[in-house]
Amino acid sequence: MTNVTYTQEFKCEICGNASYWGRRAFERHFKEYRHQNGMRALGIPNSKLFFEVTQIAEAQHLWKNVQARHEKPSVDWWHATSADFLYQYICVTNADW
Numbered sequence: 011m012t013n014v015t016y017t018q019e020f021k022c023e024i025c026g027n028a029s030y031w032g033r034r035a036f037e038r039h040f041k042e043y044r045h046q047n048g049m050r051a052l053g054i055p056n057s058k059l060f061f062e063v064t065q066i067a068e069a070q071h072l073w074k075n076v077q078a079r080h081e082k083p084s085v086d087w088w089h090a091t092s093a094d095f096l097y098q099y100i101c102v103t104n105a106d107w
């Protein structure tokens with residue numbers, strides 16, 4: 011056994027099974043083009059709700075639940091202005107995070 015000093019690999023099915031090396035790169039990639047594109051292809055708005063979701067089935071399942079609860083996020087939270095964000099936060103009171 012080697013020491014656990016190597017960079018951890020994270021795979022993302024939504025990104026076409028792309029690999030991300032290291033926790034920070036993995037977390038950052040959810041806001042990046044490739045992941046956004048993957049989410050758009052699934053017809054799911056990319057928001058903080060789907061942070062750390064890398065499985066297509068899991069994203070679809072979560073999205074169905076969100077829709078069932080009438081909590082359709084109409085704002086792209088990553089790119090919303092703070093005013094938009096505040097409005098969304100107050101009006102929808104979706105405080106999952």
Ligand SMILES: [Zn+2]
Nearest residue numbers: 022024025045
């Ligand atoms: Zn991804």
